[in-house]
Every structure is written in C-alpha cells, then in structure tokens.
Amino acid sequence: MTIKVVVADDQGLVRSGFAMILDAQADISVVAEAGDGVAAIEAVRAHRPDVLLLDIRMPRMDGIEAARVVSAEAPACRIVMLTTFDVDEYVYDALYAGAAGFLLKDVRRDDLVHAVRMVASGEALLAPSVTRRLIADYTRRLPRTEQPAQPSERLAVLTTRERETMRCLALGMSNAEIAEALVVSEHTVKTHVSSILGKLGLRDRVHAVICAYETGLAVPGAA
Known part of the structure; x- marks a missing residue:
C-alpha cells in the first residue's frame, strides 16, 4: 500500500527537499505541497493523505490551528509537526491539537523516511527530548x-x-x-x-x- 503524504512548510527549499526524498521511495507518494496552514487544510481535504508533515510556524494560519482543523475533519490523517528546535515552545499545544509527533527540519534522509512509515503504521514520534518537554510544560501549567x-x-x-x-x-x-x-x-x-x-x-x-x-x-x- 502506498503512503500518501502532504508536505506543508512556508520554506520552499525545505518543502521541496522533503517531497523529493519521500517521492523517491517506492511505497510513499507526496500528493501535494502547501506553503501555509490554509493551503495545508485544503490539500488534506482534496487528497485525504495518510500523513501530513506540518510546519508549526507558517503565514495565514499556523501549524497548531491547522492541526486542530485537520484532526477534526480527517482523524485518520497522521500529523507530524516540523520544527527547527526539539524544545519548541508549542510542543504541548501541538500534541493537544492532534499531532502524532515531531520532526526536526534538519532530520537525516533515512530518518525522515522511517518516521513517515512509522507514523503511517500507527506509531508516534515522541522522542525522549520531546517527552521531557511535554512533562515540563504539564507541570508548569498545573499547580502542585x-x-x-x-x-x-x-x-x-x-x-x-x-x-x-x-x-x-x-x-x-x-x-x-x-x-x-x-x-x-x-x-x-x-x-x-x-x-x-x-x-x-x-x-x-x-x-x-x-x-x-x-x-x-x-x-x-x-x-
């Protein structure tokens, strides 16, 4: 079965680079690219992908809000947030918005492919660093x-x-x-x-x- 992917990032080089790497795999097909949150939602509606790679910081609509909409409209679509830092301040909000995990934009080629396959199979991309951030955010938000x-x-x-x-x-x-x-x-x-x-x-x-x-x-x- 071919894994359908939408790549959403406002940086053209990142977007096209990810798409090229993934499209080179026999079992993965990038069905659309998007440069902002609104376009990402439209692409999901049109193509019903298995995985959405979604940048957190984008114009018109950020990745957090886009993730909320996609999670509500297409719950079968697995969302992976793209970020520059492994301790992005929006980790907690992104997970609550429906994200299945995170990928750093400087991820290695093989790790990117593995991540998409893993998420498509139902696993989560919750690295220890992200888990620690999640716990820290939780304890900060909830009084003792x-x-x-x-x-x-x-x-x-x-x-x-x-x-x-x-x-x-x-x-x-x-x-x-x-x-x-x-x-x-x-x-x-x-x-x-x-x-x-x-x-x-x-x-x-x-x-x-x-x-x-x-x-x-x-x-x-x-x-």
Missing part, C-alpha cells in the same frame, strides 16, 4: 495543589498490565523497549496499547502519555 495524588478513577477500566504499559509509554519507550521491560512480546504490547486507547477514548499513544501524567499514573521526575 492540583496534581493528582494518586491515579484517577478514570484508569479503573485498565488492567494492571495495561497500567504498566501506559507508564512505559509515559517514559517515551518504544514497543520493543516496553516488551523487554515487561517481558512480553511486541504483539502483546500492541494489544495492550490498542486496549488502552479504546478504553480511555484516546486518539493515539501520544495522548496516552498526556493522560498518564494528567491522571497521576506517571509522576514527573520519576524514572
């Missing part, structure tokens, strides 16, 4: 008196193994790393993750990470 002292009742629907899996997700661990930590197969991890998302009504594993901290299942600063 409001932080849950113990896991929320919302998590009562999860089994013990599912909670353990969710804690591992909160540490930014991959399926392979979770499987090793819990001494189970990767298939079992995928089953647990799918169950967590379904029971809690979460969009993807990125939002499972957010939920883990908001409900008190994971504690900022804990290993």
Whole structure:
C-alpha cells in the first residue's frame, strides 16, 4: 500500500527537499505541497493523505490551528509537526491539537523516511527530548495543589498490565523497549496499547502519555 503524504512548510527549499526524498521511495507518494496552514487544510481535504508533515510556524494560519482543523475533519490523517528546535515552545499545544509527533527540519534522509512509515503504521514520534518537554510544560501549567495524588478513577477500566504499559509509554519507550521491560512480546504490547486507547477514548499513544501524567499514573521526575 502506498503512503500518501502532504508536505506543508512556508520554506520552499525545505518543502521541496522533503517531497523529493519521500517521492523517491517506492511505497510513499507526496500528493501535494502547501506553503501555509490554509493551503495545508485544503490539500488534506482534496487528497485525504495518510500523513501530513506540518510546519508549526507558517503565514495565514499556523501549524497548531491547522492541526486542530485537520484532526477534526480527517482523524485518520497522521500529523507530524516540523520544527527547527526539539524544545519548541508549542510542543504541548501541538500534541493537544492532534499531532502524532515531531520532526526536526534538519532530520537525516533515512530518518525522515522511517518516521513517515512509522507514523503511517500507527506509531508516534515522541522522542525522549520531546517527552521531557511535554512533562515540563504539564507541570508548569498545573499547580502542585492540583496534581493528582494518586491515579484517577478514570484508569479503573485498565488492567494492571495495561497500567504498566501506559507508564512505559509515559517514559517515551518504544514497543520493543516496553516488551523487554515487561517481558512480553511486541504483539502483546500492541494489544495492550490498542486496549488502552479504546478504553480511555484516546486518539493515539501520544495522548496516552498526556493522560498518564494528567491522571497521576506517571509522576514527573520519576524514572
């Protein structure tokens, strides 16, 4: 199956460079390019891509607002935010807007291709540096008196193994790393993750990470 991609960035060289690299792959097709948020939304509406590479800072409409619209109108489209810095100040807002992860604009060719394939398969691009930023933003926004002292009742629907899996997700661990930590197969991890998302009504594993901290299942600063 061919992965359909839309590349949205106001820098023409970045946009065309990404498109050229991805179009060279037999299983990936760049169906459209866009120079701002409005054009990105129009491209998604017209082509229904599997993956949208979306710059955070763009004219007319920024990537955060565009991500919100795309998430609402085309929930099957996986959004990857493009940024210059791995600690972009909009990380938290972008994840809440529906982003499945982040890519630095100076990403290596092979890593770009791998990232698109991974996101298209349902994985998330939540690097440890981004996870740390997410946690830092969360703890900054939520006063200590409001932080849950113990896991929320919302998590009562999860089994013990599912909670353990969710804690591992909160540490930014991959399926392979979770499987090793819990001494189970990767298939079992995928089953647990799918169950967590379904029971809690979460969009993807990125939002499972957010939920883990908001409900008190994971504690900022804990290993």
